[in-house]
Amino acid sequence: MFATLAGSYPRPAELTTAEARRVVLGAQADSGLGLLSDGSVHRSDDAPTLVEAWTVAGAAASAEGIELPVKLAVLGPWARLARPADPERQRAGGADASPGAVAVAAHVAAERLAAALAAVVEAGCPVVEIHEPAVSLPAGPGAGEAFSSVHRTLLGRLPSDAHATLAIMGGDAEALGAGSLFGLAYRSYLFDLIAGPDSWRTIAKAGSSSASPTRPGRGIRAWKRSPGRPATRPRSAGAG
Numbered sequence: 001m002f003a004t005l006a007g008s009y010p011r012p013a014e015l016t017t018a019e020a021r022r023v024v025l026g027a028q029a030d031s032g033l034g035l036l037s038d039g040s041v042h043r044s045d046d047a048p049t050l051v052e053a054w055t056v057a058g059a060a061a062s063a064e065g066i067e068l069p070v071k072l073a074v075l076g077p078w079a080r081l082a083r084p085a086d087p088e089r090q091r092a093g094g095a096d097a098s099p100g101a102v103a104v105a106a107h108v109a110a111e112r113l114a115a116a117l118a119a120v121v122e123a124g125c126p127v128v129e130i131h132e133p134a135v136s137l138p139a140g141p142g143a144g145e146a147f148s149s150v151h152r153t154l155l156g157r158l159p160s161d162a163h164a165t166l167a168i169m170g171g172d173a174e175a176l177g178a179g180s181l182f183g184l185a186y187r188s189y190l191f192d193l194i195a196g197p198d199s200w201r202t203i204a205k206a207g208s209s210s211a212s213p214t215r216p217g218r219g220i221r222a223w224k225r226s227p228g229r230p231a232t233r234p235r236s237a238g239a240g
Contacts, residue, residue, distance in 0.1 A: 111154075
C-alpha cells in the first residue's frame with residue numbers, strides 16, 4: 001500500500017526545468033510518498049519523448065539520493081480527443097463529430113498511446129498512469145461500452161506485466177457504470193473524491209459480480225486535495 005501524487009504538481013516559475021524537477025521529486029519524497037512522479041501529466045504520445053521524460057525523472061531522483069520508484073502519468077485517449085486541436089478529433093469532424101466518429105478516433109488515439117507506453121514499460125517504468133478527466137468522458141447511450149472498448153484497445157497492446165493505473169479526475173464516472181471500469185485489466189484505480197464524491201458509489205461496486213476485477217493484485221486509491229496545498233496524498237481505499 002502506498003501514497004502517490006494525483007495529477008500535476010505546480011512548478012516554481014523562477015527555476016529551470018531541471019531544478020524544478022528536482023524540487024518536485026524531493027517534495028514528494030519528503031512527504032512520504034511511495035511512488036513518485038515528475039510532476040506532469042504528459043500529453044505526448046511519442047515513444048522517445050515519453051521514454052526520455054521517465055528516464056530523466058528517474059535519473060534526477062537517483063542524483064538526489066532518492067531510492068523510490070518513479071511512475072509516468074499521461075492523458076488517456078478520451079482526454080486527448082477533448083482537446084479542440086487534437087488531430088484525431090479534427091479528422092473525426094471537430095466539435096461537430098458524431099459519437100461514432102469520436103469513438104473511432106479514440107481507438108486510433110489509444111493505439112498510438114499504447115505503442116508509446118509499451119516502450120516506456122519496456123524501458124523499465126514500474127507504473128504508467130492513464131488520466132481521463134471526468135469532463136472528457138463519453139456521454140449518452142452506449143457511453144460505458146464505448147469507454148471500455150477504447151481502453152481494452154489500449155491495454156491489449158501493453159506488455160502483459162505492465163502496471164497500468166486508471167485515474168478519473170475532476171469528477172466521477174458513475175454514468176459509465178462500474179462494470180465499464182472494473183471490467184478492464186487495470187492493476188489499480190485512482191478516484192477524485194472532492195470533485196467527484198459519488199466515486200464512492202463506484203468504488204463500492206468494485207467487488208460485485210458484475211464488475212469484478214479481472215487481474216490479481218489490483219487496488220483502488222482515492223484522494224482529496226487540501227485547500228491551498230499544491231500536492232496531495234491519497235487515502236487508500238484498498239490495496240495498491
